Amino acid sequence: MNGTIDEARRARVARKAALDCVPCLSRAALDAARLATRSESVQEAIVGETLFHLAMADAGATPRMLAREVSEVVRTRSRISDPYFDLRNVHRAAARALLPEVRARIAGARDPLEEALRLSAVANVVGRTVLRSHDSDAVEAVLRSALSNRVEVDETAELAARLRRARSMVLRAANAGEIVWDFLILEQLSHCSCRVVVAGAPMLGDALRADALEAGADATAEIVECDDAALESGAGGAGEATRAAIEEADLVLCKGHALVDVVGTMAPGRCWFLFVPVCAAWAARFGLSADAAVVAAQRTLEISRREDRRGE
Structure with a gap:
């Protein structure tokens, strides 16, 4: 592969990959929420906000970008700087x-x-x-x-x-x-x-x-x-x-x-x-x-x- 990747193609590949990853990222949010807190209300808030972010994600967002958003939601909602x-x-x-x-x-x-x-x-x-x-x-x-x-x-x-x-x-x-x-x-x-x-x-x-x-x-x-x-x-x-x-x-x-x-x-x-x-x-x-x-x-x-x- 050469050193230049067409940006439209990159976005298309990234979006398809991101769509495939949505179910696992949703599950990761729940698993991380349970690691971070025993509060069911906080766990619910983490999962809910994660689903919102995944639904509203930019078309060019990659799985790593979405994973970062999931982690930021977990840290913010749980008020734990390192839940992992x-x-x-x-x-x-x-x-x-x-x-x-x-x-x-x-x-x-x-x-x-x-x-x-x-x-x-x-x-x-x-x-x-x-x-x-x-x-x-x-x-x-x-x-x-x-x-x-x-x-x-x-x-x-x-x-x-x-x-x-x-x-x-x-x-x-x-x-x-x-x-x-x-x-x-x-x-x-x-x-x-x-x-x-x-x-x-x-x-x-x-x-x-x-x-x-x-x-x-x-x-x-x-x-x-x-x-x-x-x-x-x-x-x-x-x-x-x-x-x-x-x-x-x-x-x-x-x-x-x-x-x-x-x-x-x-x-x-x-x-x-x-x-x-x-x-x-x-x-x-x-x-x-x-x-x-x-x-x-x-x-x-x-x-x-x-x-x-x-x-x-």
Whole structure:
């Protein structure tokens, strides 16, 4: 995919994706409301205001933009600045419980860097249940099951070769639990200057600066805080710092698939995605099976071109 995406096509793709995400975002609002408060009246207010925001959303709003609105409603109505704090701790604890096993697999692999990349990709599956898994045993079970998953779109060898030649890279983190495994990639890249992009404010299960530090980022990477919605819309602030980091890096590793078009245009030919589709609708959008794990270059995914052809 080239570095320019037609804006009308981008809006069409974004809107279709956003429509597919409305039911899950509505459910996420209820789950987050129950995490934030025991007051049924406040929970009702959170869900009601969320439904209003989703109904009135701009036609060009992306799923990440809508998710940010959901999180802002939860924080405002519950009067809790970080309603996901305990949840992120649970997810990190679950990932850490499996860390000895994961490290052993990497150490015993024919190519440790390739193994670290594949394990990072399969760990992205926790994004499917991030608000519904409230105890470490449940999250650990999800992650343990993921260890046996096959990477369906596997361009890991090419990515590992490029990482070994890179002088700088950016890792855009996803959920707070899987970031514990993500840093096992960075441990293989002592020759490379690394920046890790995390969420600038609490949003669902997204990793924050504190999560990156707890996972060991201060020893391996510089942390950059970002607002994905600002990055997508072109607004300034935290989005600008991330944009600059992405544009300067030799390679960009993006956990999750929400920013395929956006980040791809900033780093054409240099952007790779590691993920498990968050749902069947997103899997179909990429032409994947529902449980596929992916380590692939942005050019391989071509989400905008796929959607453009389907819309004709």
